[in-house]
Each structure stands twice: as structure tokens, then as C-alpha cells.
Amino acid sequence: MWIFLLGVQLTAWSAGPEKLAPGDYARILEIDGQKRSYLVHVPPSYHATSPAPVVLIFHGAGMNAKLMLEFSGLNAKADEANFVAVYPNGTGAGPFLTFNSGGIAWDVVKKQPDDVAFVARLLDDLAMVVNVDSRRVYATGMSNGGMMCYRLGAELSDRIAAIAPVAGTMAATEAEPTRPVPVLHLHGTEDRLVPFGGPDRRVPKFLSFKSVEDTVATWVQRNGCQDEPLVEELPDLADDGTTVTRETYRGDNGAEVVLVVVHGGGHTWPGRQPPLGILGRSTRDIYATDLIWDFFSRHRLR
Numbered sequence: 644m645w646i647f648l649l650g651v652q653l654t655a656w657s658a659g660p661e662k663l664a665p666g667d668y669a670r671i672l673e674i675d676g677q678k679r680s681y682l683v684h685v686p687p688s689y690h691a692t693s694p695a696p697v698v699l700i701f702h703g704a705g706m707n708a709k710l711m712l713e714f715s716g717l718n719a720k721a722d723e724a725n726f727v728a729v730y731p732n733g734t735g736a737g738p739f740l741t742f743n744s745g746g747i748a749w750d751v752v753k754k755q756p757d758d759v760a761f762v763a764r765l766l767d768d769l770a771m772v773v774n775v776d777s778r779r780v781y782a783t784g785m786s787n788g789g790m791m792c793y794r795l796g797a798e799l800s801d802r803i804a805a806i807a808p809v810a811g812t813m814a815a816t817e818a819e820p821t822r823p824v825p826v827l828h829l830h831g832t833e834d835r836l837v838p839f840g841g842p843d844r845r846v847p848k849f850l851s852f853k854s855v856e857d858t859v860a861t862w863v864q865r866n867g868c869q870d871e872p873l874v875e876e877l878p879d880l881a882d883d884g885t886t887v888t889r890e891t892y893r894g895d896n897g898a899e900v901v902l903v904v905v906h907g908g909g910h911t912w913p914g915r916q917p918p919l920g921i922l923g924r925s926t927r928d929i930y931a932t933d934l935i936w937d938f939f940s941r942h943r944l945r
Contacts, residue, residue: 681729697775729769780803792807832908835910908924
């Protein structure tokens, strides 16, 4: 009798949720009584017998997962490099969603969801249907999504191997990761929505976030990197009113901090055409999607 019951339990456990094959999926989970969702792109070369890296891709404020999928071009990179691309949805009204990345001085902030807990739960859910390489889970995002990456680097450093924010600085006031977290940050000097130098008269008073300089300095210190960076001018490949420099702060533990500055660039994803002209120039000298994966591929959880 006991052997029979044990056999039933093992069969039920081994069946579990249906595993994902290559393709595109929408998944829903519940956390704190609220339904949350995310999109998953499993590349054609994925095979369940081999653990796959995962890239979490966070949309900006007023966007959603589907828009970010189109905005970033990361599905094509996932197919080329064989990683699983995951697009979480924030919360809000209709298709206009945000992440609780910190930096909002509203009382309503107390009622905002714990998006760090959401991401942790998402990773647990994903691991039930995809063979995830837990040492190669990464986070990138645009604007508010980039700010969310910094929060994850600070509060979920035991699960996030490296982060690559684009046009989004630190909004949370503190960063206390349990381990050094490699950082790649891309930002335009003419960004009007998340200004390079920090909030100015164009930014609503209820929003606060660090400047690019202060953000980088925070993570250089946290990661134990050298104070002086290696500075490189990248080739000026296109006559588009922009140039690009790269500053690399190296650390003895391998947790480098890299700042890519797009001189003349706006609130855009480098290498991709912005959906609105008011966002400013998007350089064609680099392609953020390529730089981000090249950076991620060099780092794993130690």
C-alpha cells in the first residue's frame, strides 16, 4: 500500500507543470492576492536537457511587456545567443504600467506592490517550466525598467548575476547587495526624461533619482572597483549627431562597472529607432542589445 502511494506521489511530482518548448508564451502568477504576468520567449535552439541563461527585460513607465519586446529587439538576440528572454509586466491602468523601483514621494507608494518579491516569484515559476541556468540570470531595462534593475541588483543579488540599465539611474536611496554585482549602464547626455545630471526643472517634484555620476560611483564603491576608469572613444560610425565613449571600472573580484555615454543621445535604446521623435537621438554607432549580451556573457554568479 505504501509503495503504491509513494509511486503515485512520485508520478504526480515528476509530471508537474507542462514544460515549455521553443516559442512565445504568456504566464500568469499570483502574489499577495494580485495577479501578475510576464511574457517568455524560448529560442529555437533551446533544449530542455541543457540549462539556459535568462535575461529579464523591464519596460519603462507607461509601457508594457509587449511594447518592450518590440522596443528592445532582444528576441532576435535570444535566438542568436540561445538565452530565454523574459518580459515582466508592471502594474497600473490598462497598458500603461510601471515598476516599483523607488524614488516616488507619493503616499500611494505604501500601497505599491513589492516588485522584488514579484521577480523572485517569477524566477521560481519560470524554473518549473524551463531548465534555467541559475548562475546566469540577468536583468536589463529601459528608464523605469533600468531603475528596477538597480533595485534588483541591490535586493536580489543572490539571484541576479549582472545588470544592464539603459537610460535609468538608481531611484532607491541605498544599495546593499550581498555580493558584488557587475553593472553596464548606457545613457545619453541629452536625455530629457532621466537627465544625465539628475533631476532638474523638467522632472516632476515627486520623482527622485541619482545622477549617472552618483549612480556609477555608488556601484564602483559597492563592487570594490578602482576609482579611475579606462576611458575609450568608440568608433563614430554614423553621421547622426552622436558620439560614444566607454568608461570601464575594473575590480579585483571581476565585478566591473561599465558606463557607456552617448554624447548627444536622448532617452532612447541605442541602435534602435525611437518610437517618438521627442525622445531625442538614438545613436547608430553602437547597438545596445549586442553590448548588453556581450557584457552578460562574461559574468556568472560566483
